[in-house]
Amino acid sequence: MLFKFLPKEFNFFDLFDKQVDYAVDAAVYFKELVSKGAVDKAALQKMEEIEHQGDEVSHDIFEHLNKTFITPFDREDIHALAKELDNITDMINTIASRLVVYKLTSVDKNLIEFASVINESVNAVAYAVKGLRNLKNSKAIQESCVEINRLENVGDAMRDAMLAEVFENSKDPITVIKLKEIYQDAETVLDICEDVTHVVGAILLKQA
Amino acid sequence: MLFKFLPKEFNFFDLFDKQVDYAVDAAVYFKELVSKGAVDKAALQKMEEIEHQGDEVSHDIFEHLNKTFITPFDREDIHALAKELDNITDMINTIASRLVVYKLTSVDKNLIEFASVINESVNAVAYAVKGLRNLKNSKAIQESCVEINRLENVGDAMRDAMLAEVFENSKDPITVIKLKEIYQDAETVLDICEDVTHVVGAILLKQA
Amino acid sequence: MLFKFLPKEFNFFDLFDKQVDYAVDAAVYFKELVSKGAVDKAALQKMEEIEHQGDEVSHDIFEHLNKTFITPFDREDIHALAKELDNITDMINTIASRLVVYKLTSVDKNLIEFASVINESVNAVAYAVKGLRNLKNSKAIQESCVEINRLENVGDAMRDAMLAEVFENSKDPITVIKLKEIYQDAETVLDICEDVTHVVGAILLKQA
Numbered sequence: 001m002l003f004k005f006l007p008k009e010f011n012f013f014d015l016f017d018k019q020v021d022y023a024v025d026a027a028v029y030f031k032e033l034v035s036k037g038a039v040d041k042a043a044l045q046k047m048e049e050i051e052h053q054g055d056e057v058s059h060d061i062f063e064h065l066n067k068t069f070i071t072p073f074d075r076e077d078i079h080a081l082a083k084e085l086d087n088i089t090d091m092i093n094t095i096a097s098r099l100v101v102y103k104l105t106s107v108d109k110n111l112i113e114f115a116s117v118i119n120e121s122v123n124a125v126a127y128a129v130k131g132l133r134n135l136k137n138s139k140a141i142q143e144s145c146v147e148i149n150r151l152e153n154v155g156d157a158m159r160d161a162m163l164a165e166v167f168e169n170s171k172d173p174i175t176v177i178k179l180k181e182i183y184q185d186a187e188t189v190l191d192i193c194e195d196v197t198h199v200v201g202a203i204l205l206k207q208a
Numbered sequence: 209m210l211f212k213f214l215p216k217e218f219n220f221f222d223l224f225d226k227q228v229d230y231a232v233d234a235a236v237y238f239k240e241l242v243s244k245g246a247v248d249k250a251a252l253q254k255m256e257e258i259e260h261q262g263d264e265v266s267h268d269i270f271e272h273l274n275k276t277f278i279t280p281f282d283r284e285d286i287h288a289l290a291k292e293l294d295n296i297t298d299m300i301n302t303i304a305s306r307l308v309v310y311k312l313t314s315v316d317k318n319l320i321e322f323a324s325v326i327n328e329s330v331n332a333v334a335y336a337v338k339g340l341r342n343l344k345n346s347k348a349i350q351e352s353c354v355e356i357n358r359l360e361n362v363g364d365a366m367r368d369a370m371l372a373e374v375f376e377n378s379k380d381p382i383t384v385i386k387l388k389e390i391y392q393d394a395e396t397v398l399d400i401c402e403d404v405t406h407v408v409g410a411i412l413l414k415q416a
Numbered sequence: 417m418l419f420k421f422l423p424k425e426f427n428f429f430d431l432f433d434k435q436v437d438y439a440v441d442a443a444v445y446f447k448e449l450v451s452k453g454a455v456d457k458a459a460l461q462k463m464e465e466i467e468h469q470g471d472e473v474s475h476d477i478f479e480h481l482n483k484t485f486i487t488p489f490d491r492e493d494i495h496a497l498a499k500e501l502d503n504i505t506d507m508i509n510t511i512a513s514r515l516v517v518y519k520l521t522s523v524d525k526n527l528i529e530f531a532s533v534i535n536e537s538v539n540a541v542a543y544a545v546k547g548l549r550n551l552k553n554s555k556a557i558q559e560s561c562v563e564i565n566r567l568e569n570v571g572d573a574m575r576d577a578m579l580a581e582v583f584e585n586s587k588d589p590i591t592v593i594k595l596k597e598i599y600q601d602a603e604t605v606l607d608i609c610e611d612v613t614h615v616v617g618a619i620l621l622k623q624a
């Protein structure tokens with residue numbers, strides 16, 4: 001690789017701020033959708049736009065990463081962070097899309113509950129990621145990460161209780177198939193948020 | 209790591225050509241199988257042989273990567289490319305195997321449609337990967353990547369339409385379980401092809 | 417990254433020994449649980465404790481990795497090894513948890529068979545990982561890796577035969593949904609053990 005024509009530095013923080021804002025948008029809009037209980041094709045299109053915009057930012061980050069010589073933290077951590085933030089928005093969009101495909105258009109109180117926890121977790125992710133700009137914030141960032149981990153445990157228990165309920169009460173196997181996937185997907189969003197804390201933790205540790 | 213006994217250079221391009229040819233073989237044979245609608249154990253064995261041969265090449269690549277000091281592009285990109293190409297052949301083989309296990313032996317027009325798109329996408333992957341040998345091809349490589357991304361979107365829409373149809377029309381939950389997994393797997397092949405474009409994109413960008 | 421305050425060396429082998437012992441504990445306890453056929457909440461709690469302790473060790477490894485300048489083998493390989501060993505324990509714990517959620521509390525001879533193969537494979541993983549401390553063991557390590565790969569193939573065939581049986585014999589779709597996931601998860605444990613052999617293989621090759 002020839003470095004001579006590469007820009008020496010680039011402000012990755014601005015792009016991460018933008019990317020995590022799209023993740024928050026997706027989480028907020030997801031909560032709105034499931035609260036109304038009717039994800040139609042128009043609503044889905046708006047979600048796909050959010051996902052698409054987040055995707056563009058992650059491509060921007062990867063492109064600058066490959067062209068920039070000096071980075072604010074390890075290249076592999078920048079790559080992993082952009083990837084995980086992209087995964088959050090992707091997964092939320094996937095769930096919305098499945099709700100349409102599976103015609104799950106009635107209000108599901110379990111999903112509303114999950115959407116709230118996802119919202120809290122993605123907000124904490126946003127707080128942690130935006131904090132990386134100034135590492136004097138490291139204590140507050142770490143507290144966000146603890147909160148994200150707590151919410152992942154909450155999500156695990158929620159999913160298990162909901163699956164047990166579905167298997168117990170639902171007599172229709174088709175409904176079981178659909179809800180099982182949706183609840184597992186919802187929990188996956190919280191897993192991805194937890195993956196972000198691993199990257200953030202590595203960044204903090206290396207800068208300590 | 210002691211570099212002194214390591215060969216300085218190795219021609220990775222030859223191995224990538226071989227590996228992507230096995231992916232093409234798998235895609236072509238898969239299309240043939242689903243068009244006949246009868247994947248029997250003998251047919252499966254032939255597919256497994258293709259997968260096994262592709263696997264051997266990827267091991268060759270990893271081995272040379274660990275023993276070679278000078279590589280034509282970043283080590284991590286070589287590793288990722290070999291891994292993703294292996295994933296394509298693996299996933300196609302997995303689907304063929306599931307067709308046998310699930311006794312899905314009648315002709316399924318949806319699967320034929322998917323097999324065609326997979327064929328097109330894997331051909332474009334082969335074109336892009338073989339192009340890496342001479343980066344004067346970069347424009348044509350990029351066009352292949354655009355095509356692969358287009359086909360991934362086509363696959364997403366196909367899978368969603370097929371799942372909606374299955375959930376709408378199939379009264380038998382067991383059939384739903386089987387077809388849902390098969391169609392999602394088929395789309396996963398296209399996702400992996402898209403993953404290849406990310407690696408190829410990074411390689412092009414770093415060499416630009 | 418400033419290296420001046422970083423400890424120069426750290427004994428990663430001790431932590432890997434501890435981590436792989438937790439994986440063995442999980443595999444042994446899993447076999448005990450499925451042999452009794454009654455995973456209750458108390459039993460699950462003990463499994464979760466094993467998983468939690470393994471998790472702590474992997475965090476220790478990641479933390480030391482980020483703070484240590486000289487490592488016994490490539491940093492990326494240390495990271496990958498700790499990650500895969502963690503995945504083994506995680507996946508076993510996930511299966512145990514699903515058995516409770518799905519109320520699969522009767523003895524399932526298939527699962528006992530799988531638990532035995534998992535035990536053998538995790539034991540071979542422990543042998544290989546503990547061998548890394550002294551690379552004079554490399555031949556014995558490689559033999560363990562061959563055995564792990566053999567057991568993964570055994571697991572593939574077992575899962576396929578069990579799924580074919582479930583689809584053939586079970587008239588209840590809900591049971592199919594549950595058992596299908598459990599058997600696929602069980603095979604995933606063997607896949608993860610095989611992933612360990614890839615990391616171990618890379619380590620051996622680089623040190624050769």
